[in-house]
Structure formats: C-alpha cells, structure tokens
Amino acid sequence: MKEITASVITVGTEILFGLILDTNSQFISNALTGIGVRVVLKSSVGDERKKILEMLKYASTKSTLVLITGGLGPTNDDITKKCLSEFFDSPLQMNPGALEEVSAYFAKRGIPLTEINRKQAEMPQLARMITNEMGTAPGMWLEKNGRVFISMPGVPHEMHHMLMTRVIPDIRGKYQTPVIQHKLIMTAGIGESWLAERISGWEKNLPGHISLAYLPGYGQVKLRLTGTSDDAGALQAELNEISNDLGKIIPEYIYGADGLTLEERIGQILTVRQENISLAESCTGGYIGHLLTTVPGSSRYFTGGLIAYHNDIKTGQLAVSEVTLLKYGAVSEETVREMAAGCRKLFNTHYAIATSGIAGPSGGSPEKPVGTIWMAVADESGTVTRKIIIPKDRINTIRYASVASLILFWQRISQKTGTAT
C-alpha cells in the first residue's frame, strides 16, 4: 500500500504577525493522521501573491496532497483563489453550482446578494467546487499531474465542517490508506496523573500496534486508543475488548465513549428517567446553562435557570436566608446548599445545581482565595456539596467550575463515588 503524504498550508498575514494562533493546521493534521495520511509539511504564508505561489510550488514537490486554508474571503486582501488560478494556469470563471449555493445562503437569510459576494462563486476553470454549509466561501478541489490541491476557508468552524463532511470522505474515496482506528474513552472526575497511575498496569499490557494518548480537558480526560492494522474488523474487536478491560478497572470515572460529552451523557440519563433539572448560577454566570443547551433536545429535561449574580436574587427568588448570607457569606457551603434547594423549589424540578464562588481576578481573601468555588446538587433525598479551588484566570475558572458542577451532578445521579476533580 502506497503511503499518501500531505502538506498543510495556512494563508494569512495575521498568522505571520503572530496576531492569531493557527489552530487550523493542527485540526487538519489530526484528521489526516486519522485516515492514515502522513503530513510531511506545515507552513504559513502571508497574503502575498509571490509568497503563495512559491509555497504552492514548494509543497507540490513534497507531497501528493496540498491542503490550503484561508484567503477565500470577499475582500481585497484575500487572494488565494487568484494564486491558484495562476499556479494552475486556469482562468477564474463563475462556477454555476457555487453561485447557486452562495445565492441560496443569502436568500435563506433574506439578505440581497452583493456583487462582492457574487464574486465568491468564481473559481479556476478546472476546480471542482466543495460545498460550504457554514459560510459564503466555497472550497475548491484541483488536480494536476497526480497532485491534489484542496482549498478551504480559514474561518475555523467553516473549515472544520467542510473538512470532516466533504474533504476527508473524498480523500478516502480516492486513495486506499491503511486502516487506522481510534477508540475514545471518556472519563470525568479524575486528573491526568492520578488516572495514569491507576491504569498503568493496563497501559503496559497494550499490544505494540495500539497506542494510548491522554487528552486532558476541564476536569475530564479523554483516553484515545489508536490502532493500525490491515484487518478493520479484527482491529475494532480488539479495541473494544481493551476498552472493556479498562471499564472494569475504573468504572467510577468512565461516563461514555467515542466523543460523547458529559452534558450529552447527562441528557441521556435524564431523558430515560423522564426527569428534569434547573440551575442557580452565581459565579458561573450562565455557562452551565450554555453547556446543557448545546445538546439538541435539551429542552426536554432542562427547565431553566437563574443567574443569581446579585445577592438580592439569592435572597429574593431563591429564598436563601439573610442570616446565612451574613454569617457565612455568599461563597459558602451553607449558601449554595440553600440556593440549590430554593432553585429546585422555584423551578419545580427533580434536580437543581447551584454554584457560588470567586472567579477573580479580585475579591479574594486569605480564608477564601480567588478561585474558591462552592457547588451543590439538590434532589428529593437531600443536597450534596463540594468545594474546589481553581488557580486559573477568570474565564478558565468559570468554565472549569461549570464542568466540575456537572461532574458532581453526574456522580450524584449515576451513584458514582469518585471525588477528585
């Protein structure tokens, strides 16, 4: 089986200035590696004709595939398309399919198509259009002398969608690549190093053709098993068996597999039980609500929430006693306990989560430093609480605290006994 190689080129002067972090090329490399394509070069060039042309030429000598992002916007500084036209000696012309899709995009939004956007449907004659479902700049697939050039927009969510739904399937359709399979095991409530210690015996026994990576996130670690083989069926069975073995070692930390998010898992559990939940968010400011509502169909079990930023709302709508607030303060076990109970009553739900903490950068004290977060989960049988201290910046503290609250909730409803976050 012939190895397929790829170069990844990101276009944009702002990348060379260091004004933005190029995350696109990592995303693309990861996806290509996942289908057995070997990335041999990553490069960024500015929005300059000469530099882009030089790089197209260089990359075409290094790999079979050349994937390019950026420079497809409607403004004058976006010149990738012109460069591809020149490089392939293939004049720009209106692509009827692309024009149709750009027009439909605008029609759907009820906005007239401007001349500048109409031009986004122009592409080199030999290019095949790649649909952009997320924006107005179509992608392009160009082939010449056994080399394939794929041009995608630089806006990350547009590129991600186009890559995963169009480009990767088309590459797989064109080339026979060795079988590489991944299996993700989703854990929550245990840190990376503790997890590594707990599963070191299992890790040591992994066969040579299967590797393990730890992908840590907020309070969660994804374990990725990657196997290579010529036999897809046998590899899949092997990966399943190995992940089942792990399930017996750390059942209390595994909530799912294959990219399931914790908020999706929570949604599954609540949907099956026909139960619902409400939120009383102080320091997390609405972010737990955001996490829950990213899941389609969350309206079935998420009734609503109160962002109780000001103390008046804690005492008023959540019925936290003024004595509690005075005696223990807003950031205390007693307060979150009453918030959760009050929230459950206010929204008339089976469960309620409450948070209160100091997100910083100011507002801390020796007893309650910045990053101190109290959280509570109330249900019919009572309320559980947890305190964590998060030594991060404001935004990361808010996001970490939100995930930690969901972990506490998941542990509660699934009777898990883990406590580390």
Added chain:
Amino acid sequence: MKEITASVITVGTEILFGLILDTNSQFISNALTGIGVRVVLKSSVGDERKKILEMLKYASTKSTLVLITGGLGPTNDDITKKCLSEFFDSPLQMNPGALEEVSAYFAKRGIPLTEINRKQAEMPQLARMITNEMGTAPGMWLEKNGRVFISMPGVPHEMHHMLMTRVIPDIRGKYQTPVIQHKLIMTAGIGESWLAERISGWEKNLPGHISLAYLPGYGQVKLRLTGTSDDAGALQAELNEISNDLGKIIPEYIYGADGLTLEERIGQILTVRQENISLAESCTGGYIGHLLTTVPGSSRYFTGGLIAYHNDIKTGQLAVSEVTLLKYGAVSEETVREMAAGCRKLFNTHYAIATSGIAGPSGGSPEKPVGTIWMAVADESGTVTRKIIIPKDRINTIRYASVASLILFWQRISQKTGTAT
C-alpha cells in the same frame, strides 16, 4: 533602511501528527513583529534528517533570519543539531561554555550529569552558544553568508525565556530594524462585505506603507491597520489620524479600539452611567450571561438573569401572557417583547435583554425556519426588537445570537442606528 525578514521553523513529528498545537511559532512571530522584523514564512517539519535539511535550505533563500525551535533534546529522535552541523559543514564539538552551563544546571539540582546530557553541550564549531536558563539544552546562533540561523529548544517556557532575554536583544543589536505598528478598530453590527463596500473609498486612499486587514468574528469585524516607517512617532500619529477619518465614515459601527471586546465596552458604558442590566434568555441558554460575566467587575452592573427554557417560566416568572404564547408562539416578536419587559420588572434593572429562537437542528417550520432568532431590549422608554436568521449549526447559532443581542443592546444604549448584523 533595509527590511529584515525572518522564517520560523518548528521541528517535531508530533506537530505534523496534529498531536500538539504549535504555539511557539506564534510567540516568535509576535516578538519579531514587535521589533520590526517581518516574518515571511512559518513552517513545521518532522524529526527527519532529509526534511530538516530541505527546509533549512528553503528558508535560507526566503529570509535573512531563520529561527528554529525543537529537536535539541537528549534523545535519539532529536536531530536538529546534527542537521545544522551538516548544513553548515561544521563538525560537532564540545562547547566549553555550554558544558559549564549544563553542568551547573545539574549541580544546582543535586543531580549527577549523565553522558546523554553531557552531549547536549556539543554544537557545530561555528555556533555561538545561547544560554538556556530554564533547561538543559543550550541554544545556538550560527552565521554564514549574511544569513543568521538561531536554534532554540522546543519546550515553550524555555524558548520564551531564551527568545526574550537573549535572542531578541541580539537581533536588535545587530540590525537597525524599521518600526512596525498596528492599530485595531473594533466594529459591530455590519458584515465584512458590507463594511468593505462602505469604506472602499477610505481604503483606496491608504498610503502605500499602511495596509488593512479584515478580521471577522461573530457579528463583528476587527479592522487592523499595519504601518511601516522609520519614525515611530510620526507613524503613530498617522495611524491615529487615519482611524479617526474612518470614525467619521462609519461612526455607527465602531465601538472601540485595540482589542476591546463588545462586552467590555458595554461594561464601560453601564459603569459610567451607574446603570444595570438583566437577562431573559431562552434559545441562548445562558451564553449572554457568560459573555457579560467574563468581564472582571461585571457584578457592578449585571444583576442577574433568567434562563427561560421552558414556556412555564416565560409565563410564570416573566409574566408573558398565555394569549401571546398561544397566538404568536414562543419564537415571536410579541413574546420577546413581553419577556424583556417582564425581565426588567422582575430584576428591577434599567435594561433587560430577551431572546427566543430555534437553535435547531430540529423544531423549525416553513414560517420559522431553524436559526430564526427574536431578540428584544427593554428600557424605561420602551422596547426595541430584531429578528435574525442564522444558518449555522446549533452551537454557533447560540453564540452568534448571543453576540447579536449584545450588539442590539449596544446600539440601543449608545444611540447607534445600524441595523445589519
């Protein structure tokens, strides 16, 4: 003054696999831009002799400076030094200064120097050692035929320290570099292509040494002016004048400068006026609250919010009439109008923002397709509403709708008349 150009090369197979995100090259580019060196190329290659040599050769034809990170570790897969030795035809030999520093590093930690670490003090004969205060791999400065190659470790904090304390000062000492300055103008409420049309006359009149880039985000476009000159003071004055001119052309879309976020701008306005705000979020599910509370000190003006996901909360706590819900539906101008008014009353605030929409992927109808969002802003004098249709996936619809609501609010409180989003 001659322009100094640079290439940035990061070495490491794990980057090409997409297993790690390359943040080093952004850091280096940013630092070089700051001293007026123009980065013309960024590239990543794997730990392979042939690929590294090819890239060294390519980069040496593209720029005066070549900065390299990675591949200086003590293990077998680290071969950058060998490649530099081969590229410069300069044999590896023990560098006494480097050996002294590596030995001191180990002595300080009470760890015996191993043979493998001793070898880290070897470098090509013509290399000048660059001290690494943060680790065991010294950097190298090599010059030949007017080109300078600088090799640094790949561990980010080691590289950062070496770059800022040694490399940048040495580059400034060697070259007189021109001044490069940026000016960011933050706009909201107008899309990239409409903005480009509105300011095309101004853009055409920009002098040759000042360039413009459009950096689009959700409902917002940052305009970045970049100027090059020998005279820092004159350039700054010129950039200010040009951005003031723009302010006269599109005053209704500019909310600030130099990286200010819209939620920070809103916070500034509310703080000065000593006014406060509350939220009634349906489809946005808490994300507007999250945006507002990312700003330190937001508790001064953000009282709280209600995530009104279930209709019972709209009718109960927000006092939306059941007749309105039945007649017009939850996603309607009438409903968000009543939600905003009810929210303002419930929280007793000067302003309230309300949202209701269909984030999808299901729940749409011909009259109200997925992505239909109604938003309202209520204040003492009444309520303004706006409808937008966002053809994105669920998460991006939620986030876009949240920003669009803040734009409507900003336009309202600052008496801006823009309407496009």
